[in-house]
Amino acid sequence: MHVMPMIVQCRALRARLAKVIFAASAALCAVSPGAALAETRQFSMIIEDTILKLVDKQTFHVFSFNGQSPGPLFHVKEGDDVEIEVENQTTLPHTIHWHGLYQRGTWKHDGVPDVTQPAIPPGETFTYRFKAEPSGTMWYHCHVNVNEHVAMRGMWGPFIIDPKDPPPVEKEVTKDYIMMFSSWTSAWAKKPGYGGVPGDVPDFFTINGKAYPDTQPLRIKEGDVVRIRLIGAGDELHSIHIHGHLFEVYAKDGRPLANPYLADTILFGPGERYDLILRADNPGIWMVHDHIDKHTTNGSSPMGGMMTTIEYEEIPVKEQSFYKWKNKEFVPDFYYEESMKKPLDMHESPAFKGDPAP
Ligand SMILES: [Cu+2]
Numbered sequence: 001m002h003v004m005p006m007i008v009q010c011r012a013l014r015a016r017l018a019k020v021i022f023a024a025s026a027a028l029c030a031v032s033p034g035a036a037l038a039e040t041r042q043f044s045m046i047i048e049d050t051i052l053k054l055v056d057k058q059t060f061h062v063f064s065f066n067g068q069s070p071g072p073l074f075h076v077k078e079g080d081d082v083e084i085e086v087e088n089q090t091t092l093p094h095t096i097h098w099h100g101l102y103q104r105g106t107w108k109h110d111g112v113p114d115v116t117q118p119a120i121p122p123g124e125t126f127t128y129r130f131k132a133e134p135s136g137t138m139w140y141h142c143h144v145n146v147n148e149h150v151a152m153r154g155m156w157g158p159f160i161i162d163p164k165d166p167p168p169v170e171k172e173v174t175k176d177y178i179m180m181f182s183s184w185t186s187a188w189a190k191k192p193g194y195g196g197v198p199g200d201v202p203d204f205f206t207i208n209g210k211a212y213p214d215t216q217p218l219r220i221k222e223g224d225v226v227r228i229r230l231i232g233a234g235d236e237l238h239s240i241h242i243h244g245h246l247f248e249v250y251a252k253d254g255r256p257l258a259n260p261y262l263a264d265t266i267l268f269g270p271g272e273r274y275d276l277i278l279r280a281d282n283p284g285i286w287m288v289h290d291h292i293d294k295h296t297t298n299g300s301s302p303m304g305g306m307m308t309t310i311e312y313e314e315i316p317v318k319e320q321s322f323y324k325w326k327n328k329e330f331v332p333d334f335y336y337e338e339s340m341k342k343p344l345d346m347h348e349s350p351a352f353k354g355d356p357a358p
Pocket residue numbers: 063093094095142143144145149155
């Protein structure tokens with residue numbers, strides 16, 4: 001009964017101690033400008049059985065990271081040495097693959113069972129060590145039974161690596177959002193260890209683990225330079241359309257494009273990432289949605305799934321009598337936008353926490 005909280009406390013203490021050491025080393029670095037020393041960053045993550053609410057009454061048994069799905073944000077700098085201790089408290093084996101990272105000289109930390117390591121058995125811990133490179137929008141996910149663990153057990157999270165020398169447009173960004181897309185087959189919701197097989201009919205579709213109307217608006221203001229990082233974390237194609245604007249398709253899989261282009265709709269598939277730059281110049285309330293129409297349903301009900309809005313501060317939302325979200329309770333950090341403003345670290349978000357599975 002008391003063993004688990006003690007382990008957690010120990011971990012928290014260790015993490016805090018590590019932070020103090022790193023803060024001290026960072027201060028030392030600050031007195032030698034130009035040294036540009038890579039930092040070592042240590043984190044820990046526990047994989048747990050968790051019940052996540054997708055929307056309304058639809059819950060799903062997931063394997064969460066520190067109780068949340070999507071998992072915590074890892075936000076580090078290019079060249080940092082990263083150590084992540086992963087403890088498996090579920091009854092099934094898992095690994096973590098750091099999608100997009102080079103793993104030069106550390107291929108045994110790429111997180112693929114039976115290819116780069118044995119899977120982490122229930123009750124055991126594995127520490128991943130690698131250099132944060134290349135820069136850009138990366139992500140992490142389990143690589144055991146990906147058809148189930150990634151496709152419908154919520155085992156993914158964002159891994160953002162800031163470039164050492166950011167291009168000018170990145171310095172202009174005022175709001176930075178992360179959107180992870182995934183689909184779910186409710187027939188398997190209560191059957192961990194099963195599912196993700198041919199014949200599945202996905203019937204719930206989420207952005208950051210929630211389906212409309214339980215998603216959140218992107219709150220911006222005129223003049224904002226908005227970066228939106230789209231991550232195909234699930235098993236389907238998506239065709240995301242943003243109303244009222246053209247955005248610049250800025251980066252693909254973390255790499256800035258040689259020839260960025262303007263668009264209002266972007267198609268991407270499982271595993272892909274696109275970074276969009278949107279200049280906020282058209283105050284209003286604007287729809288953002290997947291144009292693959294079945295992805296905007298919840299079960300058999302229309303007007304759900306992968307939909308959200310952009311709300312400009314200039315528009316008094318509560319006065320729009322027709323607006324579905326006029327009285328919505330706003331949950332910040334739903335797109336990691338608050339965490340992205342904080343110092344480099346691992347950031348958890350209450351917005352993504354579920355309940356412990358019985
Ligand atoms: Cu797994």
